[in-house]
Amino acid sequence: MTRTTRTSAPHSCDVAVIGAGVVGCAVARRFALAGASVVVVERGADILSGASKANSAILHTGFDAPPGSLELDLVKAGREEYLSIHRDLGLSIVKTGALVCAWTDAEADGLAAIAGQGRENGIADLDVIDATAVHALMPGLAPEVRAAVEVRGEHVIDPWSAPLAYVTQALALGAKVWRGCELLSGRFDGDWLLDTSRGGLRAGAVINAAGLFGDDVDRRLGLAPDFTIRPRKGQFIVLDKAAARHVPKIVLPVPNEITKGVVICPTAFGNVLVGPTAEEQDDRTRATVETATLEMLRDHGGRLVPALRDIPVTAVYAGLRPGTEKKHYRVTARTESRAITLGGIRSTGLSAALGLAQHALRLFEAFGMPLGPPAAIPPVTVPNLTEAEPRDWQRPDHGEIVCHCEMVTRREIEAALAGPLPPGDFGGLRRRTRAGMGRCQGFYCNARLAEMTRGRFRVPLAVEPEG
Numbered sequence: 001m002t003r004t005t006r007t008s009a010p011h012s013c014d015v016a017v018i019g020a021g022v023v024g025c026a027v028a029r030r031f032a033l034a035g036a037s038v039v040v041v042e043r044g045a046d047i048l049s050g051a052s053k054a055n056s057a058i059l060h061t062g063f064d065a066p067p068g069s070l071e072l073d074l075v076k077a078g079r080e081e082y083l084s085i086h087r088d089l090g091l092s093i094v095k096t097g098a099l100v101c102a103w104t105d106a107e108a109d110g111l112a113a114i115a116g117q118g119r120e121n122g123i124a125d126l127d128v129i130d131a132t133a134v135h136a137l138m139p140g141l142a143p144e145v146r147a148a149v150e151v152r153g154e155h156v157i158d159p160w161s162a163p164l165a166y167v168t169q170a171l172a173l174g175a176k177v178w179r180g181c182e183l184l185s186g187r188f189d190g191d192w193l194l195d196t197s198r199g200g201l202r203a204g205a206v207i208n209a210a211g212l213f214g215d216d217v218d219r220r221l222g223l224a225p226d227f228t229i230r231p232r233k234g235q236f237i238v239l240d241k242a243a244a245r246h247v248p249k250i251v252l253p254v255p256n257e258i259t260k261g262v263v264i265c266p267t268a269f270g271n272v273l274v275g276p277t278a279e280e281q282d283d284r285t286r287a288t289v290e291t292a293t294l295e296m297l298r299d300h301g302g303r304l305v306p307a308l309r310d311i312p313v314t315a316v317y318a319g320l321r322p323g324t325e326k327k328h329y330r331v332t333a334r335t336e337s338r339a340i341t342l343g344g345i346r347s348t349g350l351s352a353a354l355g356l357a358q359h360a361l362r363l364f365e366a367f368g369m370p371l372g373p374p375a376a377i378p379p380v381t382v383p384n385l386t387e388a389e390p391r392d393w394q395r396p397d398h399g400e401i402v403c404h405c406e407m408v409t410r411r412e413i414e415a416a417l418a419g420p421l422p423p424g425d426f427g428g429l430r431r432r433t434r435a436g437m438g439r440c441q442g443f444y445c446n447a448r449l450a451e452m453t454r455g456r457f458r459v460p461l462a463v464e465p466e467g
Ligand SMILES: Cc1cc2nc3c(=O)[nH]c(=O)nc-3n(C[C@H](O)[C@H](O)[C@H](O)COP(=O)(O)OP(=O)(O)OC[C@H]3O[C@@H](n4cnc5c(N)ncnc54)[C@H](O)[C@@H]3O)c2cc1C
Pocket: 018, 019, 020, 021, 022, 023, 024, 041, 042, 043, 044, 047, 048, 049, 050, 051, 052, 053, 054, 055, 056, 057, 058, 059, 060, 181, 182, 183, 184, 209, 210, 211, 212, 213, 217, 233, 234, 235, 276, 318, 319, 320, 321, 322, 345, 346, 347, 348, 349, 350, 351, 352
């Protein structure tokens, strides 16, 4: 087969990626690097409009992934690639390490098995340590802790800048990102003819990375999905930055069959998270928070790390995991119709995204579809928003500071608005700059942000007074 130029539809590409969550962004980058012309079709006003906008931001090692699973392989591959490219992309990483803490004798008895599974999974850098060693690493933990597995390779990252960097690199290689564009239907007649809310798109192959709508998108493409999405909500509280000195490490519970459990976790931005819960629900879009659950999380955090009782809550949020009726990833390649579904990327997608993208390219190779020559890696960097590296406000010429809680400068906001993929909505601006994400949650800076973004977003930050 020779490489074709698909000109009979108004727009054409080698590969259409449906969904710009972290998985779709990573896939777009990987295929663009492999020489494919790529169009990403995203229903939301901005990238990261689904599951990827709210998670715990842990870059997992895979120590607790099911042995022998695709998920384990892809978490490890994704993490390894992240570690090899993060500096070039300007992505920082916080090397916290994690403690899987046992709070009862029964849990302590289970730690050796957890460490054993971790080693079986190829993660050598972990040990069972006793209570004295646990307290030496994290003096703020309650005295009741019995022992822990120390997993030194678990890290936290900025969960929004990473996918932004991936998709920006794809853009630099000529990929297109159609935001506010819904995939309506598609049919394969040797090429894919996709009907979107923006018109027709002809594509050589299609990759479904639609997260919480993975089964729905398969159906719209006329592919019988082999899974049903069952959203699983996770609620969080975000504690003020004063909490960070009490929580230098990720504190994990001994997991059960359903969930990794409630975690106490430093963030790359200097806060501490307590969450997530694991609550099945039917709604795929609304992730509400409930007072009783938030109080439970607050109480939980204070019991495990007593100093957290006195630290104010900065924010609360909830995210939805694209779970299915089974625990494993639901990845399918259909060679006869050149379609790949990356479904059910439930709770490790941030870590596995780059690995999933590598895997999708391997599956694609079986389609026998030629691509252009692999591209040189374009130099793309995203601004640092984490506490791990110096921020813009720390430079002597920083100019106006717009958000005083998160110390966001005017020029950081202007740079985001003028960037290669400017935010499509206010949430996107927050994720690109952290403006409005601090203690006051935008109370003091929203007026200035509304002024700076006037006319840019379909839903403005503030409605102009009439008259
Ligand atoms: C509470 C919680 C905690 C988590 N913690 C971690 C963690 O610490 N570490 C980790 O590695 N992972 C974690 N995860 C998992 C991770 O967030 C997910 O695995 C990942 O976000 C899934 O990404 P995705 O790209 O598959 O899906 P999504 O982010 O949902 O992206 C799919 C995109 O497709 C779009 N779309 C859907 N239908 C259409 C259509 N018809 N047309 C066009 N576009 C469409 C959506 O708008 C959406 O933007 C967590 C998840 C949650 C919810």
